[in-house]
Amino acid sequence: MKSVAKILFLFLVPILALAAPRRKVIIDQDAFGPGGPNLQPILMVLQSPDVEVLGITVESGDGWQKENVAHTLRMLELIGRPEIPVVPGATFPLVNSAEATKRWEARHGKLFYKGAWTEEWSKEVLVRRPEPHGPEVVPPLIEGDPALKPAAETAAEFLVRQVRRYPGEVSILAMGPMTNLALASRLDDGFAAGAKELVFMGGSFNPRPADNAFALEYVYTPRLEFNFRWDPEAASAVLRSPWRRIVQVPVDPSTRTLFRPGMIQAVAAATTPVARYVAAHVESFPLWDEIAAAVWLEPALATRRERVAVDVDTAADGAGYGNTLSWAPGRGPGLGEPVVEVVFEVDVAGLEALVVERLTRAGP
Amino acid sequence: MKSVAKILFLFLVPILALAAPRRKVIIDQDAFGPGGPNLQPILMVLQSPDVEVLGITVESGDGWQKENVAHTLRMLELIGRPEIPVVPGATFPLVNSAEATKRWEARHGKLFYKGAWTEEWSKEVLVRRPEPHGPEVVPPLIEGDPALKPAAETAAEFLVRQVRRYPGEVSILAMGPMTNLALASRLDDGFAAGAKELVFMGGSFNPRPADNAFALEYVYTPRLEFNFRWDPEAASAVLRSPWRRIVQVPVDPSTRTLFRPGMIQAVAAATTPVARYVAAHVESFPLWDEIAAAVWLEPALATRRERVAVDVDTAADGAGYGNTLSWAPGRGPGLGEPVVEVVFEVDVAGLEALVVERLTRAGP
Numbered sequence: 206m207k208s209v210a211k212i213l214f215l216f217l218v219p220i221l222a223l224a225a226p227r228r229k230v231i232i233d234q235d236a237f238g239p240g241g242p243n244l245q246p247i248l249m250v251l252q253s254p255d256v257e258v259l260g261i262t263v264e265s266g267d268g269w270q271k272e273n274v275a276h277t278l279r280m281l282e283l284i285g286r287p288e289i290p291v292v293p294g295a296t297f298p299l300v301n302s303a304e305a306t307k308r309w310e311a312r313h314g315k316l317f318y319k320g321a322w323t324e325e326w327s328k329e330v331l332v333r334r335p336e337p338h339g340p341e342v343v344p345p346l347i348e349g350d351p352a353l354k355p356a357a358e359t360a361a362e363f364l365v366r367q368v369r370r371y372p373g374e375v376s377i378l379a380m381g382p383m384t385n386l387a388l389a390s391r392l393d394d395g396f397a398a399g400a401k402e403l404v405f406m407g408g409s410f411n412p413r414p415a416d417n418a419f420a421l422e423y424v425y426t427p428r429l430e431f432n433f434r435w436d437p438e439a440a441s442a443v444l445r446s447p448w449r450r451i452v453q454v455p456v457d458p459s460t461r462t463l464f465r466p467g468m469i470q471a472v473a474a475a476t477t478p479v480a481r482y483v484a485a486h487v488e489s490f491p492l493w494d495e496i497a498a499a500v501w502l503e504p505a506l507a508t509r510r511e512r513v514a515v516d517v518d519t520a521a522d523g524a525g526y527g528n529t530l531s532w533a534p535g536r537g538p539g540l541g542e543p544v545v546e547v548v549f550e551v552d553v554a555g556l557e558a559l560v561v562e563r564l565t566r567a568g569p
Numbered sequence: 570m571k572s573v574a575k576i577l578f579l580f581l582v583p584i585l586a587l588a589a590p591r592r593k594v595i596i597d598q599d600a601f602g603p604g605g606p607n608l609q610p611i612l613m614v615l616q617s618p619d620v621e622v623l624g625i626t627v628e629s630g631d632g633w634q635k636e637n638v639a640h641t642l643r644m645l646e647l648i649g650r651p652e653i654p655v656v657p658g659a660t661f662p663l664v665n666s667a668e669a670t671k672r673w674e675a676r677h678g679k680l681f682y683k684g685a686w687t688e689e690w691s692k693e694v695l696v697r698r699p700e701p702h703g704p705e706v707v708p709p710l711i712e713g714d715p716a717l718k719p720a721a722e723t724a725a726e727f728l729v730r731q732v733r734r735y736p737g738e739v740s741i742l743a744m745g746p747m748t749n750l751a752l753a754s755r756l757d758d759g760f761a762a763g764a765k766e767l768v769f770m771g772g773s774f775n776p777r778p779a780d781n782a783f784a785l786e787y788v789y790t791p792r793l794e795f796n797f798r799w800d801p802e803a804a805s806a807v808l809r810s811p812w813r814r815i816v817q818v819p820v821d822p823s824t825r826t827l828f829r830p831g832m833i834q835a836v837a838a839a840t841t842p843v844a845r846y847v848a849a850h851v852e853s854f855p856l857w858d859e860i861a862a863a864v865w866l867e868p869a870l871a872t873r874r875e876r877v878a879v880d881v882d883t884a885a886d887g888a889g890y891g892n893t894l895s896w897a898p899g900r901g902p903g904l905g906e907p908v909v910e911v912v913f914e915v916d917v918a919g920l921e922a923l924v925v926e927r928l929t930r931a932g933p
Contacts, residue, residue: 313894314878314901411775411791425877425895427775427791513789514678518888525882525889530677531789537678 235266235381238276242490246498260290262360278351294360295384298436317422361388387439397446406497407432415460434527445541475565509550599630599745602640603850610862624654626724642715658724659748662800725752751803761810770861771796779824798891809905839929873914
C-alpha cells in the first residue's frame with residue numbers, strides 16, 4: 206500500500222494536474238517598461254504552466270497607455286508570445302486630471318509620485334525614463350519598437366466579453382489603476398459577479414519604513430498609494446462592485462522587498478529569451494506587482510492575510526483624496542465598502558525564489 | 570584640578586540649578602479622571618522641583634470640561650496643592666459637534682473613540698467610567714467631590730494674561746484638544762509668539778502596532794488621533810500660529826508603553842499623598858500624555874525627533890476630518906503649516922523611571 210501511494214503521488218498527481226483546466230486570467234496593467242516594475246509580473250504569469258492568459262489589458266498610470274501598450278507588444282515579440290492579446294484601455298482616469306492634480310498640490314502639498322503626470326523625475330528615485338511627455342507621444346523604445354499590433358477592441362469590452370464567455374472562471378489580476386475595470390463594471394452590471402475573483406495591487410495601510418528611497422512616501426502619507434491616487438473614483442467603484450472575492454495586495458508587504466542585484470544576476474545567468482529580456486532592462490524596484498502576481502500564483506506565499514473593509518477617499522478637494530480607507534468588518538459606513546482579504550505579509554525568500562524561477566524557466 | 574572639578578560638579582551645579590529661575594508652565598488638559606491617563610502627567614509636572622506651574626487650564630475632550638475641572642480640583646485638594654489655579658475653559662470645540670460627528674459616522678464609519686461624545690463604552694477597552702452624560706452634569710466623583718473652587722477667569726483669558734506677564738518665558742504644555750489655545754490665539758494676536766514654546770500631545774503619523782487594545786485604532790486609521798479629531802479646526806489654527814517653537818508628541822512613541830502593573834506597585838509602595846492618590850485610581854493606559862510631560866521635563870528622553878511640516882485635515886465632510894497631515898519641510902502647500910519637532914521615539918525605561926520617581930517623591 207505504501208508503494209502504491211508513492212506511485213500515485215509521484216505520477217498520478219502531476220498527470221491530474223496537467224489534465225486539469227488551466228486557471229484563466231486577464232492581466233490588467235499600466236505596463237510602463239521595460240525596466241520598470243510592471244512587466245516582470247506579467248512575465249511571471251505568462252511563464253506559469255498552469256495558467257491561461259486570456260489577454261493583457263493596459264491603461265495609463267506609471268506611463269501613458271499608448272506607450273505602455275507598445276512596451277507590452279515589444280516584450281511579447283521578444284519572448285516569442287505574439288498570440289497573447291494586448292488590449293488598449295483608458296488613457297485618462299474617470300474624473301481625475303493633471304490639472305486637478307496641480308491645483309490639489311497647490312492646496313495640499315506636493316505628491317511624492319505622479320506617474321504619467323510627472324513634470325520632472327524625482328532626484329530621490331533614480332530612474333532611466335524618457336522625458337515626461339503627453340499621452341499621444343510614444344517615444345522610440347529603448348528595447349526597440351514593436352511590429353506586433355494591439356487588439357482592435359477596447360480593454361473594457363474585452364474584459365466584459367471574456368468574463369461572459371467563461372462565467373465564474375476568469376481571475377482578474379489588476380496591477381495598475383482600475384480605470385478599465387470600472388468601465389467594464391459600468392458597461393455590464395454582471396461583470397464583477399461574473400468573474401471568479403479580483404486580485405489587485407493597490408492601496409496602503411500601515412507600511413513599515415524600509416531602507417530604500419521608495420518608502421519615503423509612506424513616512425508622510427501612509428495611506429497614499431499611486432494606483433488608487435491616479436484614479437480614486439475608479440478604485441472605489443471597482444471595490445464596491447459585487448465581486449465573489451477580492452484579494453488586495455497593498456504596499457505594506459512590499460517595503461521589505463526589492464528586485465535585488467542577486468536576483469538580477471540569477472536571471473542574467475539563464476539564457477532563455479525571457480531571462481535575456483529581463484536581465485537587459487530590470488531595475489531594483491520594490492516587488493510591488495510581483496507580490497500580487499505571486500500570491501495569485503502561489504497563495505501560500507501570503508503569510509498574513511486579514512479581512513478588512515476597504516474603500517477609497519474620493520473627496521477630490523480634500524487632503525485625503527485617493528487615500529485608502531479601512532474599517533474592521535461591519536464598522537464601515539455601509540456605502541458598499543467590501544470586506545476584502547488584505548495581504549499584509551509575504552514569505553520574502555519564497556517570493557524571490559518564485560520570481561527568479563518563473564523568469565528563468567523555459568516557456569510553457 | 571580633578572577634585573576641584575568634582576567639587577564643582579557635586580555641589581556647585583546643583584546649587585546653580587536651585588538658584589536658577591524655575592521654568593514657567595501652563596498645563597492645558599482635558600483632565601478626565603481620576604483613573605484616566607490625564608492626571609498623572611499633571612502630577613509629574615507639579616512634582617518637579619525646577620518647575621513653576623502658573624495654572625491648569627481645562628477643556629472638554631475625554632470628558633466634559635465641568636467634570637474635568639472637578640477632578641482636577643479634587644486632586645489638588647487631596648495632594649495638598651490648593652494654591653494652583655484651575656481655570657475652566659471650552660466646553661465645546663470651535664466648530665465640531667456631537668451631531669456633526671454622528672452624521673460623519675453615518676457617512677464614513679464608526680470612530681474608535683469619541684471622548685465625551687461616547688454613547689456607550691467600547692467593549693474592547695475596559696474602563697471604569699461614569700455612564701456617558703451631558704456637559705452640564707457632574708456626577709458624584711469616586712474620589713470625592715472637591716471643596717476647592719475653580720478660577721473665575723476663562724482659560725483663554727488666563728493663558729493670554731500669563732503670557733503677556735512673562736514674555737518669552739511661559740511654556741505651554743498642552744495634552745488635550747486645543748480649543749483653549751485657539752481661543753487665546755484669536756483673543757491676542759501676540760499670544761503664540763509671546764510664549765516660550767508649545768509642547769503638545771496630539772496627532773498620529775505612522776504608529777506601530779502594539780499588544781494592547783488601545784492601538785487597534787491605528788490599524789484602520791493611522792493618521793487619526795483623538796485630541797486632533799475632537800477639535801480639528803482648533804488644532805490647525807493653533808499649529809498655524811506663530812510660535813517660537815513647537816514640539817509635538819504624537820501617539821507614535823506611545824504604542825510600546827503602558828502604565829504597567831509594576832509601575833503601579835512601585836507607586837503604591839510609597840506613602841506620599843500623591844502616590845496614594847495615584848495608586849488608588851490609576852489604570853494601565855498607554856503613557857500618551859506622560860510622554861509629553863516627560864520630554865518637556867527631560868528632553869533627552871526623546872531618542873528620535875524629526876522636523877516635519879504638520880497640519881490637520883479640516884475638511885469636515887471628508888473621510889479624513891481631523892487626520893494629521895504631514896510633509897517634508899518645504900513640500901507642504903504653504904498654508905501656514907509649521908515645521909515642528911516631532912517626537913517619534915522615547916527611552917521607555919527612562920520614561921517609566923521618571924514617571925515613578927515624580928509620582929513617589931516628596932512634593933516640592
